[in-house]
Amino acid sequence: MGKKPYQKKEDYFVSGHRACHGCGMALAVRHILRATGKEVIVVTPTGCLETFSSPYGFSPWRVPWIHHLFENGPSVASGVAAALKAQKQDSVRVLVIGGDGSTFDIGFGALSGMLEREDDVLYICVDNGAYMNTGGQRSGATPLFSSTTTEPAGKASMGKRQIKKDLPAIVAAHGIPYVATASSAYLRDLREKVKKAMTYHGSRYIQIDTPCPSVWGFPSDQTLEIGRLGVQCGLVPLFEMEEGQIKTIRKIKQKIPVESYLKPQKRFRHLFAGKGGSEALRQIQALADRNIEKFGLLN
């Protein structure tokens, strides 16, 4: 008999799911729901989270939860919010927790529509930077020079040729009251941001960096460490925007080179072997430096 898994009383995402070992997303979701409490209805579009949390007959969700399709999380949530309004259930809140594929790519139109309508929904993107559920294909959230199964590094390619879509900025341009980025490596920060977002009504957006040991290619006990390195090197800036203004920035103690973050990950292995890698690393470092400059991460 093993020990009973650690479970807090206020957990509404509990054991019984089948996420991979070390899944940053599962960890993030548990803490998201700790921050929201139980008076929420959660909508999850198709993706890792939906697949690993809903094998029929088992459910780790202790709040009402619905998966509908890949591209309609925001509009299903709009429908839920409209129904709650019609029923005058003011205390019940609506939450979407979707992956980067559904958020950055296929559901992007629906997300924009929901934001433009100012529907009373907190949209959380748990972002692992590719379509991990189907084996690691490129998404609009995939970082520059990451090797994916549909845009692999090879003799004639360094992997993904474009930078990650700047979704927080695009979302913020809709004029919504709260936009934040978070990381599953900084759980207190994550919970505080979710709590803050819950104090607002209207559309709100949080994007959470959730490292994926399976496809990023690092040992499954390194999830927190990899997440921290991403933040510390400047590639994953953590900030809050309220009413369109940057309100908080999580500073980094000292600038660490992007190599420290990239080297332990299989998806960037090609950058450290053979020609072209150093130029690619220079470009990635420039992205980190630009973030450090833009958000004032160091001073």
Next chain:
Amino acid sequence: MSVVEGSEAVAMAIKACRPQVVSAYPISPQTHIVENLAKMVADGELDAQYVRVESEFSAASVVSGASATGSRAYTASSSQGLLLMTEVIYASAGMRLPFVITGVNRTISAPISIQVDHQDTMSLRDSGIIQLYVESVQEAYDTHIAAFKIAEDPKISLPVMVCMDGWILTHSYESVAYMGQEEIDRFLSPFEPEHFLDIKNPKSWGSYADDNVLMEFKYAVHQAMQDGKQRIREIFKELSLLTGRDYRGLVEAYRTEDADTIVIALGSVSGTVKESVDDLRSEGHQIGMVKIRCYRPFPFEDIWEAIKGARRIAVLDANISMGSEGAVGMDLKAKLYGLKNAPLLVDFIAGLGGREINKRALRNILQQLDTVGKKPPFLKEPNWVGLNPTLFP
């Protein structure tokens, strides 16, 4: 009696059904319905959340989400819009979400056209949505009120689409008898589903299922359709009592008792067919017609009851399954196969993209039936009514 536009009559029916959530995205010829509803909300006559979405995909998703949260929900669309909703409608039927859609019939691109045929709604026939076709504005009004009762019946619990011909019904003015609000409230109780997204009783919806249980889910939807037929008959009977208008069931048989030849049709063309039947009867032809009111679930028993004495059947399909035949013709042939004394059945593709089906076209169809003789007709089916041969080399 008021003389009103078809779309306004539909909006009046929807308003009287007290939907809590309405979602809208424009597409012709559906627009007047949701515009009328928007005005009713703006004027405070309808207390509903009206969600103006960025696509039909989201319109269907909004009503689906609202329905899952326990609210009565409605939207309308046409043509490409219905196709864009297709994925949502399959999933909603799988989750047993009972909202109502008006499927305003319009053809599908390409070529782009806004004229009427049934290609759009027929393309949803396998999705699990119940499909009711209407002939007149009055029938559209009455059927929408029945639609919510059918959808929300606990034994059925499926989305329902009322299919009405674009322009011919949505934009024409007819005299319509409206029901009183109290009568409708008596007929249609508030939506109180047993299962919904409820923080007091959390449940998971739209789960992942493999070979262990998926087939049972699909069977349950199919069975809800099949068993639902009896319930739909009962609801139409109640509707008849309420309105004083005759909605005897899933099909309407017109002068079929002694008919040798029967035309089967759906939608607004049924009126023309009935007139043709009268004309041809006066010339001595033993002809009748069957109007299919409920297309999914497919009411073969009811159709059979009306056609079993006939020698030959002409099906008017305002749709084509490319590379095969019309959908209704195929459905019927599949059911007739192996039945003793099955009548000869010939499938006609007619009225695509708004091409008029008039009395002359129906006479033409009858002549073609005469030439079929004893040869198996299926070798050269389907027959296209009124094609212009000069356009082909």
